[in-house]
Amino acid sequence: MNSTQWSYLVFGVVLLAAIIFDLGLVSTRSKIISIKQAFNQTLFWVGLAIGFFIFMWFLNGQIRAIEYISGYLMEWSLSIDNIFVFILIFNFFSVKRSYYGRVLLLGILMAILFRVLFITIGIVLVEKFEWILYIFGAFLVYTGIKMFFVNQEEEFDPEDNRVYRFLRKILPITGVDNGGNYTVRMDGKKYFTMLFVVIILLATTDIIFALDSIPAVFAITQNKLVIYTSNIFAVLGLRSLFFLLRGAVSKFDYLQQGIAIVLLFVGGKMLAQYFGIHISVWFSLIVILVCLSGSILFSIFKKKPTLPVEITDNKTPIIH
Secondary structure (H helix, E strand, O other): OOOOHHHHHHHHHHHHHHHHHHHHHHOOOOOOHHHHHHHHHEEEEEEHHHHHHHHHHHHHHHHHHHHHHHHHHHHHHHHHHHHHHHHHHHHHOOOOOHHHHHHHHHHHHHHHHHHHHHHHHHHHHHOOOOOOOHHHHHHHHHHHHHHHHOHHHHOHHHHHHHHHHHHHHHOOOOOOOOOOOOOOEEEEEEOOOOHHHHHHHHHHHHHHHHHHEEEEEEEHHOHHHHHHHHHHHHHHHHHHHHHHHHOOHHOOOHHHHHHHHHHHHHHHHHHHHHHHOOOOOOHHHHHHHHHHHHHHHHHHOOOOOOOOOOOOOOOEEEOO
């Protein structure tokens, strides 16, 4: 076996073990996860990603390792933006806190399957039509500009979501809780509960975000191993990151602008290749780190005049 095959094998084993022991055994229980538990689990996922980075460094070389960690940071930062929309969905449908873990588990597993599918399609398209990279680059520049000026969370309204409206048309849906089950039978007829709707919305919401994140990682590398692993490792940490950030919606006012600048950079990097300009992976990593850390620090010391609604445990919005 060569180094790439060994990397896929190790990644597959780690992925399967992580899903079974962390996602599966923990999330299937209907229990409330504390901030401390979420912090420890986030450290676990980040540590796992860094561990794979070290493994990649020794087995595949420093260039592949730097591409991987750059892609991971890119996807991880975009996942934070994703989480804020997840919070809106949970709050809108008044999902009980004890159901969060289980619902997120299924939503994230579906997101992983969709990501693998989209990445595979993207790789096939790039291999056959290399010029599509420039379309990706232009799309990222457009997305970065739009993200810099438009608050995506404020634009998102679960009630007006096309998927939600489509589900209401084709499926019998009930507001009955039914103890956290996804279906309930009433008067001899099968109904789908709101928990089922929430799972579908989580998965489809991630698909929308993947339309930004997957082209972004292609700007960093076209290596299949790096693209798959960086994406999936970032998505795996979504659940614990959700519980960690759930009470901190208003603490990262300028993170979206930092992510937008990163998208502008990677999109410009992709377009620059047309003119024979090559930007090193080291420089890309530095830009990503500076933009993300800078926007987080700026959010801590500088607050926007109008802060977003903060979601609290009792689901009562607090307007700052």
